Amino acid sequence: MSERRVLGGNQHALPASIFADDMSYVALGHLHLAQKVAKKEHVRYSGSPIPLSMSERNYPHQILAVEFDGSNIKAIEEIIIPRCVDMLKVPTKPASLDEVLATLKALPDDELPREQQPFLEVHVLLDKPQALLREKVLQALEGKSVRLAKITPHYSQREQQDSLQHRRLSEVSPQQVFALSWNKKFDGEPTEAIAEAFETLLTQVEEQE
Structure with missing residues (x-):
C-alpha cells in the first residue's frame, strides 16, 4: 500500500x-x-x-x-527549526543486553508530559535472537519519561555471515549488507558517524525511488 x-x-x-x-x-x-x-x-x-x-x-x-x-x-x-522533542539513541554503540538494560535503568526519572517525552531507539548486541527482548527493555524503562520507538538488534559478524550466507538479497536489510561489506573491507564495525551517513543516504535513495 x-x-x-x-x-x-x-x-x-x-x-x-x-x-x-x-x-x-x-x-x-x-x-x-x-x-x-x-x-x-x-x-x-x-x-x-x-x-x-x-x-x-x-x-x-x-x-x-x-x-x-x-x-x-x-x-x-x-x-x-528547533527540535521540540529530543530523539535518543541508547547506547551510542551497540552493547550487550545486560549493559543496555543497566543504561536504560540509569536514565533520569524526569516526569514529562507524553507529548514532550523523547523518542528512544535502543541498540542491543546479541549472540543469538533473544526471547522477550522487547518486554525486558520495556521493564527497564518503567517509570522513565521516554517513548520507545525502535529496538535494533545487532549480531556478531560471524553470526551475521552464517545467517545471511544462504539467504536471498531481498531477504536482508540494506543495513546488514552495508555492515558486512564494511567489516570485510575494514575489519570492524562502521563508526556512528559513518552509520548515520549511510542511513541518511539510504533515506534519500528510498525517497527518490
Missing part, C-alpha cells in the same frame, strides 16, 4: 529541464531532506520541517524563506 512498491527505480523521474528558465522559484515537496535540484538555487525541495524517522536524528531540519524583488529572487534564507 506504499507508493515505493509501485514506482520502479527512476522510471518516473523527470529532468530538471522541465522547469523553464523564466520560472522565478520552484518549490517541490515529498522528499524528507532539503536539497537543490540539479544544483539550481531556485529549484528546491525544502524538506520536512520535522524528523520522519530515527535516522534523521542529527539532521538539521529547516524551512526556506524566499524574498522576491518583483519576479526576481532577492534572497533565500534557510531557517533551522
